Amino acid sequence: xxxxxxxxxxxxxxxxxxxxxxxxxxxxxxxxxxxxxxxxxxxxxxxxxxxxxxxxxxxxxxxxxxxxxxxxxxxxxxxxxxxxxxxxxxxxxxx
Numbered sequence: 001x002x003x004x005x006x007x008x009x010x011x012x013x014x015x016x017x018x019x020x021x022x023x024x025x026x027x028x029x030x031x032x033x034x035x036x037x038x039x040x041x042x043x044x045x046x047x048x049x050x051x052x053x054x055x056x057x058x059x060x061x062x063x064x065x066x067x068x069x070x071x072x073x074x075x076x077x078x079x080x081x082x083x084x085x086x087x088x089x090x091x092x093x094x095x
Contacts, residue, residue, distance in 0.1 A: 003033075004049060005027075005033050005034060005040075006032060006033070007049060008024065009054050011058065012051075012053040012055075023051060037058050037061060037062070044071040047073040050076045
């Protein structure tokens with residue numbers, strides 16, 4: 001089974017959020033790990049969940065990885081969405 005990892009922005013300061021509903025706080029609440037984009041190893045056995053706080057520059061890096069590593073799986077969260085995990089099955093809902 002694929003491991004899930006939340007891919008975090010290097011630019012966004014997650015320490016300044018008021019509620020723990022994003023970034024490393026969110027991944028801990030889901031029971032999955034997280035890493036910043038600059039330290040990602042792009043392991044193809046991982047499903048990379050892309051945090052929606054990425055900069056344009058960071059999204060370009062992700063698009064390059066997608067084009068070069070066809071076996072690597074990504075879930076890109078749209079703005080104002082919530083990730084639901086149930087037995088390692090991902091669904092999203094917008095609010």
